[in-house]
Amino acid sequence: MKDSPQAHAHGALVLDVMRHAKAERPRPGLADRDRELRRRGRRAAAEVGRFLARVGPPPELVLASSAPRARQTAEIVREAAGSDAPLELADELYLAPVRVYLRALAGVGGAPGHVLLVGHQPDLALLVRELCGTEPAFPTAALARLRLDVERWTALGRGTGRLEWLVTPDVLAGLGAP
């Protein structure tokens, strides 16, 4: 794979899909887009980051909606996972249809083999459903790992992925600390 920076071995692309963690409640004068993480959300994001580090190699790139609750989730996960992967923020991933997510993934730079995507509901459940058929319930800070049967991010489409696992903060609490 090293000598072929554009393409990865068959089925080697991995996409982690994560919903932002728990954010502050909507209130007058605060635009939905500007809501930030609550303390509980920050804790959950850090827990997911530590889980990611335990379960295998960390993502090579983190792509997140630029809305504060998604950006903060991505930053905390990345740090807790001990990852130095570049973080790309995308304005268009706030309240985006599936095709916008697919386009954003197709445009990632550096041909990463493993991307962590941080975004919003209901968009992400629809993206997972498009890629691997399964409709997940997707509470805040849920994380799904998809193995993709394509060699390039530009080839993502309906049915090209398979769900490997899906965890939530409750599940991580059940798994316990290392």
Next chain:
Amino acid sequence: MGVSLYILRHAEALPLGPGAAEHAGGDHARVLAPDGRRAARLVGRFLARLGEPPERVLVSSAARARETAELARDAGGWSAPNEPSDALYGATPEKVLDVLRSLEGRPSRVLVVAHQPTLGLLIRAFTGGEPELAPATLAHVELRAEGWRDVGPGGRGERAGRLAWLFDPTLLGARPRGT
């Protein structure tokens, strides 16, 4: 409201030895490998720590499924007894659906311990997609039906349920896994 279905694939079993097919039992009698026994206990503890103990446990009558269910129950400490059933061995997803539909007593959480490819196809029937299902993988499907009698596969565009989570607890074990 809905009901909760927990789906557990039996843990890693020993292969049939040479000539074992001629022995009484054959595939049905295969027992768990030592790693599989550990994994089954891990799954039981995990389910108990989640605070979601099953109220009914339906188990394939094959030895590896029964052993998985027994070890999980011992480790998890829930009270529901294992209910072995020949109908869950080598079953089609439709057969499992029949078994679920005929459940009495309105349990809200049911655990099925059985085999591949049955369980992957069952998850597909409910959620629209077939996930990976390594041995000892545990999944929680939230079904929209009001009771088990009404459980069925989804129609076109309409899913019968959503996948709440799916995980193989041995992924976090110290032992690196083979492919």
